[in-house]
Amino acid sequence: MNKSYYPFILLMALGAGCAPKNISQSGGNTSQLPANAGNISESAAKYAATITAADLSKHLHIIASDEYEGRDTGQKGQKMAAAYISKEFKEDGLQGPVKNSSTSPYYQTFDLEKSAWGEGYLTVGTRKFTMQQDFFVIGSSPYQTEETTEVVFAGYGIDAPKYSDYTNLNVKDKMVVVLAGEPRGSNGNYLVSGNGKASDWGNDPRTKRSAAMKHGAKSLVVITGTNAEEFNDLTNRFKSHGKRPTIGLKSGTDGQTNTGMLYASPALGAALLNTTTDKLFAYRPAAGNGNQPATSNFSAAKNVKVKTTRLIEPLPTENVLGFIEGTDKKDEIVVITAHYDHVGVDEDLPGDKIYNGANDDGSGTVAVIEMAEAFAQAKKDGAGPRRSLLFMTVTAEEKGLLGSEYYANNPLFPLENTVANINIDMIGRMDKKYERTKDSNYIYVIGADKLSSELHQINEQANQKYVNLKLDYTFNDENDPNRFYYRSDHYNFAKHRIPIIFYFNGVHDDYHQPSDEVDKILFDSAEKVTRLAFHTAWEIANRDERLKVDSNKQ
Structure with missing residues (x-):
């Protein structure tokens, strides 16, 4: 039973995973x-x-x-x-169902990545925010060396058929900033599901990352918590985890370059959107007033630089399979x-x-x-x-x-x-x-x-x-x-x-x-x-x- 995976799910209080097309019912x-x-x-x-x-x-x-x-x-x-x-x-x-295996027909072999964090920071103008303190990177890093990045706000980062924060929004190769969770209407129902049950977008942060990746974003910044104390409580466990090497799927395993995901403090989120935390979270009730994402008056910061060095080495492993x-x-x-x-x-x-x-x-x-x-x-x-x-x-x-x-x-x-x-x-x-x-x-x-x-x-x-x-x-x-x-x-x-x-x-x-x-x-x-x-x-x-x-x- 996975223990370390659990905080990532609870952190966002989200729901089930993505749901591709229905499986054929034919025998x-x-x-x-x-x-x-x-x-x-x-x-x-x-x-x-x-x-x-x-x-x-x-x-x-x-x-x-x-x-x-x-x-x-x-x-x-x-x-x-x-x-x-x-x-x-x-x-x-x-x-053994694995054909042309160089080791064993019972092994599905692949390389994971064993990695540890090196130097990391994010600057907004003259303000400097530090990795493992003001933000935490989950998974791989798209910023191995210092880069200037363009920031864009995408509401809650939702891209559902009836509610999409990506409509007419160009995020290709940009840093997309979103709020955690998902919007509710004035009646208490979630706007995506239309009822009191949170949708997929509210339980699994990978759902938002997948949407950002689909639209070509370079990174996804999820504003976590509503104040510094809440951010620290929600991310406290990442501080010790960040000091140790971690294991992950190899970048590009699925043929794509993974969009990096950052959990950011409200202060950093507000700085990236050139606003205050009060104005930032005023977007939440505004988003719930209609069936479509609310417009915002945020003017993204212009002079943003980021570096999140990840030191990586391959880690070979294998699933073991037997077939009847x-x-x-x-x-x-x-x-x-x-x-x-x-x-x-x-x-x-x-x-x-x-x-x-x-x-x-x-x-x-x-x-x-x-x-x-x-x-x-x-x-x-x-x-x-x-x-x-x-x-x-x-x-x-x-x-x-x-x-x-x-x-x-x-x-x-x-x-x-x-x-x-x-x-x-x-x-x-x-x-x-x-x-x-x-x-x-x-x-x-x-x-x-x-x-x-x-x-x-x-x-x-x-x-x-x-x-x-x-x-x-x-x-x-x-x-x-x-x-x-x-x-x-x-x-x-x-x-x-x-x-x-x-x-x-x-x-x-x-x-x-x-x-x-x-x-x-x-x-x-x-x-x-x-x-x-x-x-x-x-x-x-x-x-x-x-x-x-x-x-x-x-």
Whole structure:
């Protein structure tokens, strides 16, 4: 479960990711059913029974051992875990789907960027603002050397069909300054959604950056907080993060030069727009008075120079994938994911220095290994799935969902053919709520109904028929402040309108601590959750029709 990614989401109090075109509802080749289609539907329990607590324990005692050094992205332990997972996939008979790989057909290899901040400042006339104090840069820097830049104000930075701050606005190669959040009307409803629910533009700052990038902006400055104290509170955690090297996707991975994103203090925002903070925030109620963005009287500062040096080196890593080809609907893909990275070793800690990540997300990783083995055995026995299955343990989740984001940007199988994503992240413990009653017979279910009502029903029915866990939907509530829906790898599928379901046991005291050890895992509970995920995947893979994308609850 990603921890460092969470503040970026909460900071802007935004919503779901971008929503490209609807996925086609057409099925694969349905001209001929497999000869044993009836037997397939009756075989689920047989193969689910091969998923055992003992086998989960066997795998987890290896990948969450001290020898694997916390599986930090790009480091020795992560490479060892990748080798172990790919070995298991190969031995179980899964195909390696990566063609022309220079390393392994089970590895989707790519370079991340390991980087640290050097000198950084922004001057407006004679006033100088300092990086890591007055503003923070998220991601890559477009200003490696000092540059003079043209500033333009773009309201809230929204570019939606019914409300766009970019209408008749030329921002190409410019620094675009926007307000955080999104406008509400006098009735309290958000102008973009038309109701009391925040739109995508209010939850994920990457949405605004994507819009700025689409329009050719060089950088996006998001004015954060309404005063100096609030800005410091919202960005305080970035001060310590900014002193340490960070990991990110390589600039231009998607074929574009990424627009840089800066979180700026209100004082800096006002200076860039040649105004005062009072006048700056008077724009908020003005923007809510109509259905279109309000005009402003801001006259952007002219003499603006910026430098944000980023020292960069490549960091090779890999997603690990195993593939089982389907029968009559083999062109449709069900993707099953867990992240196998964790946060490594901290030599400054007294005592135990290794973050073993047994629950986060060793528990999900071994669940994927066991599910892959069960489906592979079914295929060997002639009861293989009608749709194809891609089992993917992803890297760099702890660095910001980067492994799954890389796959979504560079899919081995077309996203339009991807029917669903089943994501498993932390299933081996109890959280504080359930610890009080010593009740481990539960799992939090997140996201199943966000895009497909059918997926929610399938999971409910599978649980009732086979497993009988308590399905807790607390964190599925769109108003839940934890925002877990945006904090694990399924989100990079959901933002492409691919139905997802996320299994999660909640947060406990050992979360992101060296004490997240194997001896605290409840393997009987993990077995039940893994079997539920298996049954849900089995039904999705073998039903006549692909899942309908008929909801929009993000």
